[in-house]
Amino acid sequence: MKVKVDQDLCISCGLCISICPEVFDWNDNNKAQEKMEEVPSGLESQAKEAVEGCPTEAIKEV
Numbered sequence: 001m002k003v004k005v006d007q008d009l010c011i012s013c014g015l016c017i018s019i020c021p022e023v024f025d026w027n028d029n030n031k032a033q034e035k036m037e038e039v040p041s042g043l044e045s046q047a048k049e050a051v052e053g054c055p056t057e058a059i060k061e062v
């Protein structure tokens with residue numbers, strides 16, 4: 001599974017970072033950004049939760 005945050009859609013709510021800080025973090029523009037494109041298998045369920053929980057559907061599974 002790979003993830004990518006659409007910077008135009010992210011509203012900086014922080015949900016993905018609180019659900020899965022191993023994969024998502026803040027960038028210099030105060031938006032969430034993936035720390036890695038390929039999500040390790042052990043973190044997939046958390047990453048999926050972040051994808052589903054994002055209020056603006058900014059996180060794409062690619």
Ligand code: SF4
Nearest residue numbers: 010011013014016054
């Ligand atoms: S959950 Fe979505 S809107 Fe909120 S910080 Fe993460 S990517 Fe941005």
